[in-house]
Amino acid sequence: MNRWFHKGNSRRFFRIDMPVRLFIAPSSPIKDREIFATGIDYFPPTIKRLIERQKNETYFWINRIQDQKEIVSALFQETIEAIEFFGQCAESVSKGINPKIDPKYWMQINQRLKGFQTIETLKSSSPKTYGYFKLIEEKYLLFLQSIADSISHSTPTEFKANANLPYGFKIDETLELFKSDKFAKIPLIQAILSLSTFMDTYVEAYRQINDDNIMRQYPKEWKLQQANVSASGLALLMNKRFKNFEKVDVYFYFPAQNATLSFSGSIVDVRSIDDQYKERIAVNFEFPDGKSQDFLQNEIQRYELEECMSLTL
Numbered sequence: 001m002n003r004w005f006h007k008g009n010s011r012r013f014f015r016i017d018m019p020v021r022l023f024i025a026p027s028s029p030i031k032d033r034e035i036f037a038t039g040i041d042y043f044p045p046t047i048k049r050l051i052e053r054q055k056n057e058t059y060f061w062i063n064r065i066q067d068q069k070e071i072v073s074a075l076f077q078e079t080i081e082a083i084e085f086f087g088q089c090a091e092s093v094s095k096g097i098n099p100k101i102d103p104k105y106w107m108q109i110n111q112r113l114k115g116f117q118t119i120e121t122l123k124s125s126s127p128k129t130y131g132y133f134k135l136i137e138e139k140y141l142l143f144l145q146s147i148a149d150s151i152s153h154s155t156p157t158e159f160k161a162n163a164n165l166p167y168g169f170k171i172d173e174t175l176e177l178f179k180s181d182k183f184a185k186i187p188l189i190q191a192i193l194s195l196s197t198f199m200d201t202y203v204e205a206y207r208q209i210n211d212d213n214i215m216r217q218y219p220k221e222w223k224l225q226q227a228n229v230s231a232s233g234l235a236l237l238m239n240k241r242f243k244n245f246e247k248v249d250v251y252f253y254f255p256a257q258n259a260t261l262s263f264s265g266s267i268v269d270v271r272s273i274d275d276q277y278k279e280r281i282a283v284n285f286e287f288p289d290g291k292s293q294d295f296l297q298n299e300i301q302r303y304e305l306e307e308c309m310s311l312t313l
Contacts, residue, residue: 013230027249043094083202136195142166161213219253234283235281250283268282
């Protein structure tokens with residue numbers, strides 16, 4: 001039995017990999033800085049390495065573009081810098097730092113909100129490329145505006161999250177088409193694909209910052225996640241990192257029973273899974289309520305039974 005599923009001489013529980021809807025948050029968020037922050041690390045080393053790899057892949061393909069190389073390269077460079085600016089802003093916010101207190105930085109945000117400045121140079125000469133970048137710009141500006149609004153309205157005791165961050169952009173549909181083998185060796189297409197993937201890593205980090213400040217109250221909207229669960233703890237892969245020995249609040253939601261369970265816990269193991277660019281965290285429940293623990297144990301057994309019954313003999 002792995003050590004994160006028992007505490008002292010307490011009873012050991014059977015554990016199983018199963019999909020669960022859950023929400024985990026530090027018990028003591030940051031409330032003594034300019035902006036309320038959860039204290040979670042949304043840009044751990046694994047994510048930063050992923051970002052660097054995606055950026056390098058983008059440059060790899062940019063350097064192989066031949067048509068209108070100078071103009072196109074300039075637009076790619078501006079877009080990369082804009083994306084990195086967004087990422088820096090998101091990372092600052094995640095640490096409780098308000099970019100608005102620096103007038104120069106706030107001016108940069110407002111300048112970035114005007115869109116990509118070099119994009120119009122392609123409108124007549126390369127309308128398709130122009131169209132692709134307008135779709136990227138549309139998505140970028142929506143998230144930059146969202147974080148700017150949050151910055152403007154947040155306080156040390158509340159992060160003003162956006163309850164309606166959208167999914168499913170037009171550029172995402174286009175990118176799915178670009179994944180076809182027939183585009184595999186076209187530098188411009190691959191550069192756009194790599195650039196968008198690079199942007200999405202930053203966007204998803206910001207989405208987690210946003211959602212962690214609002215989604216606790218919407219258990220029916222919690223994503224289904226694969227976790228290794230027992231009645232005394234759990235372990236799972238995440239794109240964010242908690243601190244070792246940190247106290248956390250863990251919530252489960254079971255749709256069939258419309259039931260939400262809550263546990264107090266401690267982070268007992270954190271490790272980077274480098275080949276997946278993920279962080280693996282393990283939590284021990286601290287003095288769990290017997291009723292909630294029994295409910296969770298029953299759900300684990302129910303899932304195991306359903307899995308056994310679904311096997312083809």
